[in-house]
Amino acid sequence: MNTSLRSLCLGSALGLFGLPALAQAPAERVLVVSPTVGEVIDGGEKARFGLFPAYAADNFVEARFMRSLTPDSAITLRARLRDGRLDARPYSEAEFLAVREAIARRVQELGAQATAPAAIAAQQAPNPPVSTKAVPEIIGRTYSVELLSGSSFNGILRASNAEELEFETKDLGLVKVQRANLKRLELLTEQQAKKGFQDVGNGTRLLFAPTARNLRRGEGYVQDIEVYFIGANYGITDNISLGVLVPVIPFIAGKAFAITPKVSVPVSEKFHVGVGALYARVSVSAFGVSAGGGIGYGVGTYGTADDNVTLGVGYGFTDRGETSSSPVVVLGGAKRISNYVSLINETYIYDGGALGLVGGRFHAKRFSGSLGAAYGTNVGGIYPAYLEAAYRFGKNK
Numbered sequence: 001m002n003t004s005l006r007s008l009c010l011g012s013a014l015g016l017f018g019l020p021a022l023a024q025a026p027a028e029r030v031l032v033v034s035p036t037v038g039e040v041i042d043g044g045e046k047a048r049f050g051l052f053p054a055y056a057a058d059n060f061v062e063a064r065f066m067r068s069l070t071p072d073s074a075i076t077l078r079a080r081l082r083d084g085r086l087d088a089r090p091y092s093e094a095e096f097l098a099v100r101e102a103i104a105r106r107v108q109e110l111g112a113q114a115t116a117p118a119a120i121a122a123q124q125a126p127n128p129p130v131s132t133k134a135v136p137e138i139i140g141r142t143y144s145v146e147l148l149s150g151s152s153f154n155g156i157l158r159a160s161n162a163e164e165l166e167f168e169t170k171d172l173g174l175v176k177v178q179r180a181n182l183k184r185l186e187l188l189t190e191q192q193a194k195k196g197f198q199d200v201g202n203g204t205r206l207l208f209a210p211t212a213r214n215l216r217r218g219e220g221y222v223q224d225i226e227v228y229f230i231g232a233n234y235g236i237t238d239n240i241s242l243g244v245l246v247p248v249i250p251f252i253a254g255k256a257f258a259i260t261p262k263v264s265v266p267v268s269e270k271f272h273v274g275v276g277a278l279y280a281r282v283s284v285s286a287f288g289v290s291a292g293g294g295i296g297y298g299v300g301t302y303g304t305a306d307d308n309v310t311l312g313v314g315y316g317f318t319d320r321g322e323t324s325s326s327p328v329v330v331l332g333g334a335k336r337i338s339n340y341v342s343l344i345n346e347t348y349i350y351d352g353g354a355l356g357l358v359g360g361r362f363h364a365k366r367f368s369g370s371l372g373a374a375y376g377t378n379v380g381g382i383y384p385a386y387l388e389a390a391y392r393f394g395k396n397k
Helices: 003-023 043-049 093-115 118-124 190-195
Strands: 028-031 060-068 075-081 086-091 142-147 152-160 164-169 173-178 182-187 219-225 229-235 240-247 254-259 262-266 271-284 289-303 308-318 328-336 341-350 353-363 367-376 383-394
Touching (some): 043 093, 086 093, 289 328, 353 383
Antiparallel strands (some): 060 075, 075 086, 152 164, 219 383, 229 240, 240 254, 240 262, 271 289, 289 308, 308 328, 328 341, 353 367
């Protein structure tokens, strides 16, 4: 076969087989959904912006949008997965624009952090999420989860990786949580998980005595103690709270009030320390009497909001500059025995004896009531001594 004939045959073969094959592979170009993520969306960006829930976080590598150059201009998401698969999913124009809007909303929420890696973003955040390193992440166990947005839920941990956690919930189905959005993660005991304990507060007090745990920011409660006193406490931040206590019936011919500031910090997931004071002032103009005083204290609490022990030391003082020569030590604890009932004890040890309150608290999501009995070295028995009702308001689970 001469050279001309060989060239003719080769050209015919290309025309018959090569050109149809090329025609079957439509040309595409990369479509950038947002300059924030660029052409290729990796696993970190998927987690940070909450994209592509159809792909499990631990199996996702990267994805990009492609637009066909054919007349229909079809959009396809092409994803590469860790199991080796290359997946293609068609996207409508509306679905593509929805992804763009989701990224834009997240950029507004995160600000400058949106384009930073998750680790850098967590370091730069003004209110960084609480570290969960001390909390074991056990697949199949139930956790109480609180997000920086204030929302919360209980769920069974089904998957975890460096970027996010995936929980199975009763009402919401599968929920994926980015670690950068996680504020609190608490492993529930088998009893709590089985009985479905609801959140009834952050364990900020025993019956009357404070613990080192604080009200969450935006959370508060009003209470009535012994019928005659009304009080309110509010979480200014997650570490600072302020309370006030006044008589229901104004003090006869005078005025009376008490304030209870407290500052506390978490040393670890279960151990908190704090300082605070109870300052009261009474003024009776008819007798020309005006006096104030109280107790300043330091306190440490170990445990969770439901089950904890507290040890504190306080010194009395007056507004004339006098202080007590010996401290008062408080030792107490709380144990939640059901979804609605907790047992509580607090004992005050002072120079010369001890005085305590033992009782229980019935608690629903917002309402609670407490009953306590007094005992001590000079009491001579156990007698009813404490009655309280409270209502939680503000940010609440």
